[in-house]
Amino acid sequence: MASTESRATRGPARGTRPANRRQLIVRAAEDLFYRKGYAKVGMGEVAEAVAIGPSALYRHFRGKQDLLVTVVDDAMRTLEQVLAEATPDDVAERLAAVSLEHRRVGVLWQREARHLPAEQRAELREVTKRIGARLTVLIRLRRPGLGGAEAGLLPWCALATATSVSFHSLSLPEPGFAAVLADLVTRVVDAPITLPAPASEADAVGAAAGLPTQSRREVILAEATRLFARHGFAGVSMDDIGASVGIAGPSLYNHFAAKSDILAAVMYRGDEWLRMEMNRVFARAADARDGLHRLIDSYSGFVLENPDLIQLLVSETAHLPDADRQRARSTQYTYIDEWVHLAVQVHPDWDPLTTRIRVQAAQTTMNDIALIPSLRTRAGVDAALHDVSAALLELR
CATH class of the missing domain: 1.10.357.10 (Tetracycline Repressor, domain 2)
Incomplete structure (x- = not known):
């Protein structure tokens, strides 16, 4: 390939048409x-x-x-x-x-x-x-x-x-x-998924407004994550982030030395979140099959609740400084490796390469659905994504 x-x-020889x-x-x-x-x-x-x-x-x-x-x-x-x-x-x-x-x-x-x-x-x-x-x-x-x-x-x-x-x-x-x-x-x-019928507007329940944080640093990270996800890292300036937070762009340098440091902080947080959830899964899993089921639930919950963050983890890693980029990619590879390790235990006849392709398919499917608002907010989508991922990893 x-x-x-x-x-x-590969381009043609120069001077040819x-x-x-x-x-x-x-x-x-x-x-x-x-x-x-x-x-x-x-x-x-x-x-x-x-x-x-x-x-x-x-x-x-x-x-x-x-x-x-x-x-x-x-x-x-x-x-x-x-x-x-x-x-x-x-x-x-x-x-x-x-x-x-x-x-x-x-x-x-x-x-x-x-x-x-x-x-x-x-x-x-x-x-x-x-x-x-x-x-x-x-x-x-x-x-x-x-x-x-x-x-x-x-x-x-x-x-x-x-x-x-x-x-x-x-x-x-x-x-x-x-x-x-x-x-x-x-x-x-052919996945055997089941979804409840869409609720009427009268039955719809609005999302909780949540509470604002008092930490200026947290507000900066939250707004930068939202802006980077919508416009891309290259399409957002420090002034844009400052305006969204309600402060002058130069004031951001009291919290972060550069725009790339904000992106690195967001990426590091996402990576660590997944690591911590994975450790919780391993501590509670009865065996490899149960561990994979729990990892699917853990990951789908993460992406459905944090679509902007998953957008950055998927598409903005290239904008990190070299050391941060290498660390982020190494962390992502290691996380996938854990899925592959469990899947091969469940299916000893599977080779690691094809198994990794399966795992990537399951994670990408959850990522993509999380990035479509009309699907992400649908009742029962978490259970449906579990069933789709379980079908990809042949856990039924």
Whole structure:
């Protein structure tokens, strides 16, 4: 897989005029945006990747935003077309294949779409809605007795499982990888979840307002987390954080030496929270199977209660200083390792690599549902996510 991707993103020889130049530009931009982040990539760098001058690049695209729109839009419309041709029997295979073909786009949509103008974001959301609607039709044809509430959740879980490959670099020889991913999508589509019918507005219970903290540092961390999640780390200034807290931007330096220190403090808190919850699980678990069930509940509770924090843990790690970034990634890898260790105890015939792909799929699915407000707040979603994750890890 790695060698195929490197050939796909390698530019043509300088001075040549390949017929597929526009496609090469899109592939090079996709690779650069994925590896370095949209904010850190310039048009000159994209031009260099395909061995052309910047002026030639602008003959194809008006600017960097236009290029990002094209990268994401091409992949999403390809997915829409694939699903339009899919049947209830082959939807998992088709979804797996297109997700591997456009492996980077899950990250780009979740992490970089915030940089797009509102009009383009709205257009891409409409494509996403159509994808979800088509998946709903296919799943209900496959499962005629499925309730409306369940049919409203499972398509997004299936899509999240398929695109989970965007959030890691694990790979298997083909056609094995596509088969594994298709099997995971199938397990999600067929997961035995139950959700209560949506409550009417009259029966809805509003969330508790909560109590404000008196700690200025805590207020800064909370507001920075919210702003970073919505606009990205690069799109938020110290003045923005100060204005949200109600103080002058320079006053923030009484609490944090730099904006990156705020991000590091938030990340450290999230990582430690997960570690502490994991230790509680291990202290109470009867065996490996029980431990995995408890870890699923622990993790789903964390992401559902802290969607902004999970957004940062998933998408903003690259903005940390080197030492903090290495620590954060090491902590995340170690956390996943614990899941893999338990899963292999439950299934001794599973190899660690494929097991890790399963674990990543389960965690990514919970992450993605937590980032969709209409799904995150649905009654019974925590239990449904438990059942989906248990299906992915074959705990039933």
